[in-house]
Amino acid sequence: MAQTIVKFDQVSKKYGNTLAVSEINLEVEAGEFIFLVGPSGAGKSTLLRLIAKEYPPSSGKIFVFEKDISKIKSSNLPFYRRKLGFVFQDFKLLDDRTVFENVAIALEVRGHSDEQIAKEVEKILKLFEIWPKRNLFPNQLSGGEGQRTAIARAIIGKPDILLADEPTGDLDPQTSWGVIQLLNEINSWGTTVMMATHNVEIVNTLKRRVVSIRDGKIIKDKKEGRYEIH
């Protein structure tokens, strides 16, 4: 039986008086590819941000790698986050850094040497077919190239879990499929992928586990599921 890598235990999160997620119970196994689907404001991004420990839950507990993340001290938070990778809808690339530098920073924060960084970054940029763009800045890239750069940055540190928040939200269908193929491949290497999305076609085609969320609550959780919220 696969190890439970993420577990939400009766987790609720309030922003002021607004309830973002309510009494969520969810278990994710290591190596799974899981879609979090639902309309805007359903609470998908909040679940991913809670895993990242961007903020604490209002109630309940979250276990990642079988540890209660509320007990992670702020001094150890960077080490915890290095086991996670993040991909965002707006890529969140650093505008004043080149493609190479944007990817390299993920290894710089881990304290890798310049030689190691040069080698690793070259390898992943070639794998993602953006090596020729390595000296360009984010505003010189197409949407697909930007998202590939963001994914490269997210996984270069070999995270155990990849959290993708609407990674295809700003991309055209063709480019979106390219990104999904990339995430699929990363998942095949053993990385757990949790992806929040609206994209019906992708969810229905991939036939992976689908967790449907509405008004902050999980309303469906199906293996090989479909996008069924309308």
Next chain:
Amino acid sequence: MRVFNYVGKNIRRTPYQALAATMIMFLTFLTLLLFLLIAIGSQKILQHYESKPQAIAFFKDNATGEDVDAIEAALKQTGKVKNLRFVSKDEALQIYRDRNKENPTLLELVTANILPASLEISTNTPSDLAIVAQILQQEPVVEEVVVPEDVIKTLTKATGVIRWVGGVSVGFLIGFSVLVILMIIGFKIRIKRNEIEIMRLLGASTWFVRAPFLWEGITYALIGAVSAWVLTYALTWYFTPFLQPSLAEIELLPVSPIIMVELLGIAILASLTIGFIGSFSAVRRYLK
């Protein structure tokens, strides 16, 4: 050394802020160094006058050797005297000749008989001078007592004022510099908020994020301090030929390289402190 690459990039990307910060630091350290030099100089001048015979008693022509010995013994008994030197008529003439060797007319007119013998007395402290002068004035063989007490009083007062004004000005500029660094680094942290958030999500440690900002503040202060020191040194060299003749007897100029190296050390130490306090306050306030 990656942190210095980040610092270099930060400075290059906001050159005007960097220039403003460095110029403020330069002004602060220029003021600090000039006041330190003036304080050192005025102290040396004061020491020079304090170490000189502070009172001179001129004897009447009928004063004998026994009279002088008796006066010397009386002065020594007070315990206030640091040094005594008897200058005979012949020695006085020799001194006069030495001082006026370029003016033969003056030399022709003066003989040893005209010049009185004298006793030069230096005291332990300037305040002892009045007691010594009082004793001398009571001696019948003493014609006149010259006490440069007022000069020392004026110098002491001037030194005090220089220290006070310098201290207040430097204190004000240091406070201002710390605030400028705090503001500039704080502003940079604000405009880099997104970048910082991304770096933290990528697992950057607190110090990985903070260090470039800390070093940036220190760099501004350090550049300002060293360039102010260079200008100060250049100014002392430039003004030495003009000032040296009027300070001939006082060993003040050219300023000793040891003093200048010490000043550089002080400036570097102060710049590290100011830069650190300014930027550390900024990261504490804006990078929580």
